[in-house]
Amino acid sequence: MALVLVEHEAGVPDDASLQALALARELDPGSVLDALLLGADGAAAADTLGRHGVATAHVAEHEALTGFAPDAWARVLVDLAERSGATVVAAAGSERGNEVMARAAARLDEPLATNVIEASGSGPWTVTRVRWGGSLLEEARLDADRALLTIQPHAVTAVAMGDGAASVAAFTPQLDSGDLVVRASERVGAPTGGVSLADAKVVVSAGRGAGSTEGFAGVEELAALLGGAVGCSRAVTMAGWRPHTDQVGQTGTKIAPDLYIACGISGATQHMAGCKGAKAILAVNSDPEAPILSSADYAVIGDLHEVVPAICAAIREARAS
Amino acid sequence: MRALVCVKRVPMTGGRIVLTDDAQAIETRHLGFASSPHEECGVEEAVRLVEAAGGESVVLTLGPAEAVEQLRDAMAIGADRAIHLQAEGEEWDAQATAAAIVDAIRADEAEHGPFDLVLFGNESADAGGYQVGLRVAAALGRPAATGLKAVAVGDGRVRCEQEVPGGRDVYVLPLPAVVTVKEGLNLPRYPSVPGRLRAQRKPVATVTPTRPASRLQKLRLVVPEGQGTEATVLGHGADAAPAVVRVLDELGVL
Ligand SMILES: Cc1cc2nc3c(=O)[nH]c(=O)nc-3n(C[C@H](O)[C@H](O)[C@H](O)COP(=O)(O)OP(=O)(O)OC[C@H]3O[C@@H](n4cnc5c(N)ncnc54)[C@H](O)[C@@H]3O)c2cc1C
Numbered sequence: 001m002a003l004v005l006v007e008h009e010a011g012v013p014d015d016a017s018l019q020a021l022a023l024a025r026e027l028d029p030g031s032v033l034d035a036l037l038l039g040a041d042g043a044a045a046a047d048t049l050g051r052h053g054v055a056t057a058h059v060a061e062h063e064a065l066t067g068f069a070p071d072a073w074a075r076v077l078v079d080l081a082e083r084s085g086a087t088v089v090a091a092a093g094s095e096r097g098n099e100v101m102a103r104a105a106a107r108l109d110e111p112l113a114t115n116v117i118e119a120s121g122s123g124p125w126t127v128t129r130v131r132w133g134g135s136l137l138e139e140a141r142l143d144a145d146r147a148l149l150t151i152q153p154h155a156v157t158a159v160a161m162g163d164g165a166a167s168v169a170a171f172t173p174q175l176d177s178g179d180l181v182v183r184a185s186e187r188v189g190a191p192t193g194g195v196s197l198a199d200a201k202v203v204v205s206a207g208r209g210a211g212s213t214e215g216f217a218g219v220e221e222l223a224a225l226l227g228g229a230v231g232c233s234r235a236v237t238m239a240g241w242r243p244h245t246d247q248v249g250q251t252g253t254k255i256a257p258d259l260y261i262a263c264g265i266s267g268a269t270q271h272m273a274g275c276k277g278a279k280a281i282l283a284v285n286s287d288p289e290a291p292i293l294s295s296a297d298y299a300v301i302g303d304l305h306e307v308v309p310a311i312c313a314a315i316r317e318a319r320a321s
Numbered sequence: 322m323r324a325l326v327c328v329k330r331v332p333m334t335g336g337r338i339v340l341t342d343d344a345q346a347i348e349t350r351h352l353g354f355a356s357s358p359h360e361e362c363g364v365e366e367a368v369r370l371v372e373a374a375g376g377e378s379v380v381l382t383l384g385p386a387e388a389v390e391q392l393r394d395a396m397a398i399g400a401d402r403a404i405h406l407q408a409e410g411e412e413w414d415a416q417a418t419a420a421a422i423v424d425a426i427r428a429d430e431a432e433h434g435p436f437d438l439v440l441f442g443n444e445s446a447d448a449g450g451y452q453v454g455l456r457v458a459a460a461l462g463r464p465a466a467t468g469l470k471a472v473a474v475g476d477g478r479v480r481c482e483q484e485v486p487g488g489r490d491v492y493v494l495p496l497p498a499v500v501t502v503k504e505g506l507n508l509p510r511y512p513s514v515p516g517r518l519r520a521q522r523k524p525v526a527t528v529t530p531t532r533p534a535s536r537l538q539k540l541r542l543v544v545p546e547g548q549g550t551e552a553t554v555l556g557h558g559a560d561a562a563p564a565v566v567r568v569l570d571e572l573g574v575l
């Protein structure tokens with residue numbers, strides 16, 4: 001039996017959790033697939049989950065489970081896994097999924113394979129997982145009583161099939177005060193207006209080639225013209241030219257725009273790990289040998305301080321005519 | 322205030338990852354090494370906390386003899402001393418790493434008293450297991466918050482801010498506690514020359530733990546497909562602008 005932690009917003013499961021269900025189902029097509037949802041409104045997901053192969057949706061309700069309490073979530077997941085005899089326990093490779101599964105793995109003293117894209121076997125298992133934020137893959141052998149996995153978002157396709165709803169089993173978990181020490185007590189700093197880097201359709205970034213804070217003027221103008229967001233490389237944040245919230249990459253923001261324009265950025269693997277989800281990449285670089293030219297779709301060879309203003313002017317001209 | 326921060330030595334891979342012939346590791350002959358940016362922020366935070374409150378900051382790594390470079394880097398920006406769990410050969414998995422770190426923490430605390438705060442990166446740059454810090458916290462029975470962009474210590478507590486889609490979630494944990502942090506927490510200082518010289522004289526305690534059998538055993542590494550396509554060059558300099566506009570139009574973003 002496989003058990004998947006399904007993250008949801010008011011009973012609407014998120015895509016990454018449906019992808020986790022798909023991988024768990026593929027791993028053992030013959031076995032029963034159950035889901036765990038935290039919060040009473042999880043019951044509303046029964047139809048969707050049924051279409052994604054779930055037999056029973058276990059909905060855990062407890063007055064302490066309003067704010068995110070990761071140790072409590074892990075406790076509930078472990079209790080249910082032990083009670084149901086699940087041999088595969090999975091979650092999305094989201095921030096929360098990875099966090100709850102790590103805490104569950106620590107409780108069970110079992111290994112945990114995070115950000116898995118493929119799995120096979122039935123104990124031991126063979127898994128392929130993501131390293132270096134996606135720049136490298138690892139094939140590994142997982143030797144455990146229970147396979148604990150998180151599934152890399154966007155690596156597996158979730159397909160709805162059939163039309164029966166999952167049956168809903170409500171329960172009140174046992175929690176003690178120790179499970180509730182770590183608990184989100186407050187939400188601060190509502191997001192500021194404007195296009196967010198993570199959701200922008202177009203991102204225009206610059207790297208060390210920008211030369212200074214002022215060197216971003218053209219990039220800002222181009223981003224504004226295209227209704228996009230400004231990004232940057234780590235070389236830029238380390239120099240203090242832009243805040244870290246603008247950084248694209250493995251340790252910055254991961255983006256998936258329709259177009260990524262990277263100016264004066266060499267294309268280090270850790271930078272590309274953040275923009276590999278882009279549908280198209282245009283590089284502007286003075287060095288025709290820059291590594292980014294072997295991951296970009298289009299390139300302009302030249303000084304960004306000349307090329308970017310010329311692009312802005314050409315856009316205005318095209319729009320005027 | 323006693324703070325411990327755990328860092329891992331990883332290669333700086335540049336533009337392209339090349340594997341060793343047996344596909345067990347990254348070919349590092351021509352590469353430099355660093356700790357993850359998350360961990361560098363952890364070091365900076367530990368140093369600042371101790372600068373503000375007095376006490377001692379300690380940096381720990383589990384890795385080969387050369388990993389002493391990353392310990393010296395941390396001491397160059399102000400960590401007071403280091404613990405080196407020297408491990409040659411095969412990489413350690415997260416479970417084994419956490420167990421060795423727990424042993425080292427218990428041994429150090431038996432001698433010097435408890436660490437108020439133990440800091441980790443949210444995830445290591447290479448393995449990306451998202452778990453060593455949480456495993457250590459569980460074994461020590463200490464509360465832990467993850468992925469933090471702000472940490473403030475006072476009144477026997479640590480106030481933590483974690484970035485979430487709608488803003489920041491706040492966690493207030495009693496000390497002693499464990500935190501895992503992300504780049505953006507602070508802007509780490511560059512080591513000064515005197516800092517580097519002082520770091521050479523700071524103490525490094527070396528322990529050689531034995532690697533247990535791995536229950537998540539790496540079989541081989543694979544470079545994913547999709548690298549090595551050559552970009553279509555639209556032109557040179559300002560003259561390329563009209564061609565760029567045509568592409569923007571084709572992509573539907575104009
Ligand atoms: C664990 C780890 C995590 C990391 N995480 C990230 C991350 O999240 N994001 C990130 O970006 N980096 C990250 N890095 C750093 C990364 O390895 C690179 O050092 C960094 O991306 C380099 O930034 P850059 O391309 O701007 O600078 P450089 O590598 O110095 O490249 C500058 C480029 O600009 C070009 N250029 C110079 N002048 C001009 C000009 N006038 N016009 C046009 N082109 C010009 C040059 O030809 C060159 O290609 C990480 C590193 C490590 C080890």
Ligand SMILES: Nc1ncnc2c1ncn2[C@@H]1O[C@H](COP(=O)(O)O)[C@@H](O)[C@H]1O
Nearest residue numbers: 327328383441442444445450451452453
């Ligand atoms: N070999 C190691 N030595 C010291 N600290 C480590 C080591 N491996 C992982 N860590 C710490 O644990 C964090 C999470 O690692 P991981 O679980 O591999 O993603 C890292 O950011 C480091 O702070």
